[in-house]
Amino acid sequence: MLTDCDLVIFDCDGVLVDTEPITTRLVAECVTEMGWPIDQAYAAEHFKGRPLGELCERVGERIGRPCPELAEIFRERMYAEMESTRIGTIKGAVELLDALGALPSPPRVCVASNGPRRKMAISLSSAGLLGRFGGMDSPVIFSAYDIERWKPDPGLFLHAAASMGAEPSRCVVIEDSTSGIEAAASASMRVIGLANLTPASALRERGADLVVGCLTELLPMLRR
Template identity: 40%
Template structure:
């Protein structure tokens, strides 16, 4: 798979859940169990279809299907998710090698996630990955802008001193790919299960395993 870039990017922006750590289904399992307490019996895969936006939006989607959530539901579900993540989630196979290649090539990288800084720290510190980002972590909770709004990626690029046109985003969700598109950033969509049509439809170049990514980035 040859690089589709004319030159190496000046910044690579990674999503966290599903790109750095394999945590997406852990979230969905906790949410599905929680919704069952409030009268909505759905599968983790159905929760996944709600998207990767704000937690309150996920709650709204559940309520439209009949869940009767309490007023403090967002706080409750975060407590349950954090407790699950404390047990640990695996690092995506091959992604640490990608970070090594970026460092060797002198290409900066950062994280930009709809998740909170606390949640990212819980997941990444347990796996020894947190220090790899050296403080270059941008959370929608801190900035107040959630994907698919492009503002989170734009903020990350500005903070890192790089123009949007010189950035590449690595995403696994339709929400994230749409945010990259709106930010006018090139995007590679990680679809390990081969279900990348939705990402491709929003303009992402889809790849199936992290071993392909260095070549795509021109490293």
């Protein structure tokens, strides 16, 4: 799959950088303070990879009042913690990027995330990956906030493919959330699911063509 494509689109959180433990914990804390007690496991299952606006709507429905302040509270805490924490890479991410680049005819690579650019800049920089994509001003980093269309809407992936000059059928997406899998499938792109916090069965149900438990499992197919 990865040797027969023109563009590999990486999700950011949970695929390249190990930020999901931070964000799901903070979601659980903030939502609980709003009046809906949830734990980190619930936050990961129901809100990982979903737009922040959707989170506010869901919480508002549950507690019986609008809570637009939730978004700002969450962002402030997230940025404060991420800026003071050394963020690691997802196991196998660096090796996979290296292996893709070493192919005789390497595909282009880009990042497409539901997260805002500031979050991507902090996490990719802390993990030492920002330079691999040319910095935040690079034309290969895409945020849903740029076009105001969030996964599971396929718009972000289609925008990335068009910007990179690739046909959707020639793209492979690597995602770890059900919303990302849905978006890629709806965009008629091949999609690899990374089952770290999300069960493999859920990724398959949403349309993943291949599911792996670790990115290192993809390396052998690049060495054939």
